[in-house]
Amino acid sequence: MNYEANRAADHVDRGRENLRDRTPGADAGPVVEAKGINFGLRSAGEDLHILKDVNLAVDAAEVVAIVGPSGSGKTSLLMLLAGLDRATGGQVLIAGKEITGLNEDELARFRRNTVGILFQNFHLIPSLTALENVALALEIAQPKMKLPEIREAAAKALEEVGLKERLTHLPNMMSGGEQQRVGLARAMVTKPLLLLADEPTGNLDEDTGARVIDLMFNMAREQNTAVLLITHDRQLANRADRKLTMARGQLADLSEQQ
Numbered sequence: 001m002n003y004e005a006n007r008a009a010d011h012v013d014r015g016r017e018n019l020r021d022r023t024p025g026a027d028a029g030p031v032v033e034a035k036g037i038n039f040g041l042r043s044a045g046e047d048l049h050i051l052k053d054v055n056l057a058v059d060a061a062e063v064v065a066i067v068g069p070s071g072s073g074k075t076s077l078l079m080l081l082a083g084l085d086r087a088t089g090g091q092v093l094i095a096g097k098e099i100t101g102l103n104e105d106e107l108a109r110f111r112r113n114t115v116g117i118l119f120q121n122f123h124l125i126p127s128l129t130a131l132e133n134v135a136l137a138l139e140i141a142q143p144k145m146k147l148p149e150i151r152e153a154a155a156k157a158l159e160e161v162g163l164k165e166r167l168t169h170l171p172n173m174m175s176g177g178e179q180q181r182v183g184l185a186r187a188m189v190t191k192p193l194l195l196l197a198d199e200p201t202g203n204l205d206e207d208t209g210a211r212v213i214d215l216m217f218n219m220a221r222e223q224n225t226a227v228l229l230i231t232h233d234r235q236l237a238n239r240a241d242r243k244l245t246m247a248r249g250q251l252a253d254l255s256e257q258q
């Protein structure tokens with residue numbers, strides 16, 4: 001890791017500590033902020049303008065849901081906020097630090113330490129047990145942490161999502177709901193500032209989905225994590241602190257209209 005990357009990551013770490021020290025909602029500022037985001041790409045000879053002047057801010061311990069039709073740009077926004085894609089205009093700030101200008105190394109380090117991601121299709125590594133899947137995320141985020149400590153923290157995270165008895169199970173030995181709870185433990189074990197969830201209940205039945213969401217909300221509140229989730233599930237969206245809608249690449253706040 002080069003000097004600049006270390007500095008950037010240290011800055012993010014300091015931002016995290018500052019936020020942790022403060023009461024949620026106090027003057028800490030948003031955990032994630034998008035300012036005038038535009039995102040375009042060229043596909044099949046055509047210029048696509050996918051996100052148009054998107055502005056968004058999510059505070060620590062706040063849960064914000066994004067709803068909107070298929071193809072409106074929800075996942076694209078999440079990818080930009082995760083640092084997995086780059087905006088063509090505007091700024092993304094995490095804990096006050098602009099990530100738009102970071103290079104690939106810096107972005108990778110930023111993601112490991114700051115962002116947890118929960119996917120619709122779980123994205124667990126099939127050859128690793130539940131414990132190993134969770135431990136690996138922590139090992140990557142905290143390379144200096146000792147293995148026994150990592151395993152202990154991973155086991156605790158799995159216990160918190162009710163999977164104490166499933167530590168040595170491979171993903172294909174678990175139900176969808178169990179796999180998503182492993183995904184949640186993996187996303188939260190690093191105590192991220194920001195949790196991004198793309199249709200986290202999309203492949204689960206209603207009851208199982210509700211259970212995963214309860215766990216996600218509880219963990220977010222306990223760890224003071226800002227949560228941004230995409231969902232087609234109205235009930236889930238209504239439980240969020242704020243509900244935003246994406247339509248044709250533009251974001252609007254629905255909460256005040258209800």
Ligand SMILES: Nc1ncnc2c1ncn2[C@@H]1O[C@H](COP(=O)(O)OP(=O)(O)OP(=O)(O)O)[C@@H](O)[C@H]1O
Pocket residue numbers: 041043048050068069070071072073074075076077
């Ligand atoms: N790499 C790409 N190449 C071409 N088009 C893309 C690419 N990525 C996204 N798009 C287009 O950008 C638009 C927004 O896609 P995005 O996945 O962000 O929508 P979404 O709101 O998340 O949809 P869904 O709810 O179906 O997941 C879509 O029209 C999609 O086809």
